[in-house]
Amino acid sequence: MYSLKPLVTAALLTVLSIPVIAQTKPLYNFQDLSHLYYKKQKDSLTKAWTVPAIYKDKATQKKYKEIWDERTSFFTGAIDGDNYIHDKEVYDYVDGIITEIVQANKALMPVKPMLLIDRSSSVNAYAIGNNIIAVNLGLIVFSRSKEELSLVIAHELSHNILTHPENAMKQRAEWLTSDEYQKSLNAVLDSKYERLTRLKKVIENYSFSRSKHQRYHESDADSLAIILLKKSNIAFKAGFFLRLDSADIVYQQPLKTPVKNYFVAYNLPFEDAWTKKRSKGLSSRAYNFKDTTGVSDSLKTHPDCVERYNKTRSQNVTATLTPIPANITDKANKMLIWNMYSNMSLTPCLYRILLEKDKGNTDAWYDFMFNNIISGLYYSDRELHRFNAIGVIQKEYISKDYYELQTMFEQIPREQLEQLCKQFHNAGFWQNMPSSEKALKSFLYTLALDPDNSTTKKSQAAKAFTTDNANSMYYELAKNFEKQ
Numbered sequence: 001m002y003s004l005k006p007l008v009t010a011a012l013l014t015v016l017s018i019p020v021i022a023q024t025k026p027l028y029n030f031q032d033l034s035h036l037y038y039k040k041q042k043d044s045l046t047k048a049w050t051v052p053a054i055y056k057d058k059a060t061q062k063k064y065k066e067i068w069d070e071r072t073s074f075f076t077g078a079i080d081g082d083n084y085i086h087d088k089e090v091y092d093y094v095d096g097i098i099t100e101i102v103q104a105n106k107a108l109m110p111v112k113p114m115l116l117i118d119r120s121s122s123v124n125a126y127a128i129g130n131n132i133i134a135v136n137l138g139l140i141v142f143s144r145s146k147e148e149l150s151l152v153i154a155h156e157l158s159h160n161i162l163t164h165p166e167n168a169m170k171q172r173a174e175w176l177t178s179d180e181y182q183k184s185l186n187a188v189l190d191s192k193y194e195r196l197t198r199l200k201k202v203i204e205n206y207s208f209s210r211s212k213h214q215r216y217h218e219s220d221a222d223s224l225a226i227i228l229l230k231k232s233n234i235a236f237k238a239g240f241f242l243r244l245d246s247a248d249i250v251y252q253q254p255l256k257t258p259v260k261n262y263f264v265a266y267n268l269p270f271e272d273a274w275t276k277k278r279s280k281g282l283s284s285r286a287y288n289f290k291d292t293t294g295v296s297d298s299l300k301t302h303p304d305c306v307e308r309y310n311k312t313r314s315q316n317v318t319a320t321l322t323p324i325p326a327n328i329t330d331k332a333n334k335m336l337i338w339n340m341y342s343n344m345s346l347t348p349c350l351y352r353i354l355l356e357k358d359k360g361n362t363d364a365w366y367d368f369m370f371n372n373i374i375s376g377l378y379y380s381d382r383e384l385h386r387f388n389a390i391g392v393i394q395k396e397y398i399s400k401d402y403y404e405l406q407t408m409f410e411q412i413p414r415e416q417l418e419q420l421c422k423q424f425h426n427a428g429f430w431q432n433m434p435s436s437e438k439a440l441k442s443f444l445y446t447l448a449l450d451p452d453n454s455t456t457k458k459s460q461a462a463k464a465f466t467t468d469n470a471n472s473m474y475y476e477l478a479k480n481f482e483k484q
């Protein structure tokens, strides 16, 4: 995943708008990106991570080392690629949960695990092994209570305690150097016919035993997680699994009012025809969005949630849940939206903003992002990659409203998109916008609307931005355009 950066300015914005959200501190700085923030830890980790010598068989040990080193380079690559950020407030909140769990379970966790915040919007967390876990922004935004978030964290901590990541590497090394695997592979190579079918069988056998193993692991991790939580006095509710089950339906939520209204609210022109698919493809005509009340289990981020719910519901605790502080959810949501934007996933990005508006959130930062999305779309059109910027999502995952917005992004004529862009630049909300947001506005203006479309011009505009906004979350985006 290659993504972007932070928002230093949200604070000022919220003060000026109706305080739906109390006080938001600045979003992460450019310096909080993992390639900078975790550089030292990364270097020392790389040195410390040497494969244990556990196999007498040379081939197995060699394979084990290979797999072990793959994990190290995956992890260091993720740090260098800025998959992680260190926003102090959000980090401290999540890390505080870990501290609570660790202090109540010292025998199982003598050393406090290392936490990383992953910029991904996917509702997930993961255990890397070696006492490290990562929690995605998507999970923080999705979680409704501290207890719900704690369950996922405790689950990942349990994977590490039970050395599941390490065991998986061993099993792979053992399988890939086993006689059984060699034999079945040789049989494939020796056979004159149906090599592909035979090869598929070999792979299937392995992935079947793996998934069986992993399911077993999931249930072990759940059981231990519940124990860790009980000792920490953090309430467990089996219903959290059912909530996780719905993690993939964020874009299936309908909007409160038609897509058009969100544009008209800024006095922007809007034509209904933009949202109606012009092509007469069967696929678009026959589809009934009312049927999509869920996602099939095989497509889910978290399959088997119902089973996990049934297995654990007897352990339910009656307790009042602790809401996640509004400023944490707010910051995580903004960082997530900014990162989607930087990755040019424009429709999901805007849809999240519209859902926010549906909640009554009047924070002008979202208006600012709405503008950025329209400018971004026009810029992409100018660069002839509009389609890539739309971030098309399969119908199975989206609502009718989402589909209309996506269709609008596909179909709005170039001239009218330009018009939207220009009118957005004169909208009233800019008046009280902080300086770095205004600076980004003029940078995006150059990208999208400047008559001079040369790379030199863009590079100059990028430098003008980065010079004055060296700490800004937006710096990461502008930096990409500095050298052309």
Ligand SMILES: [Zn+2]
Residues within 6 Å of the ligand: 155, 159, 217, 218, 221
């Ligand atoms: Zn798991």
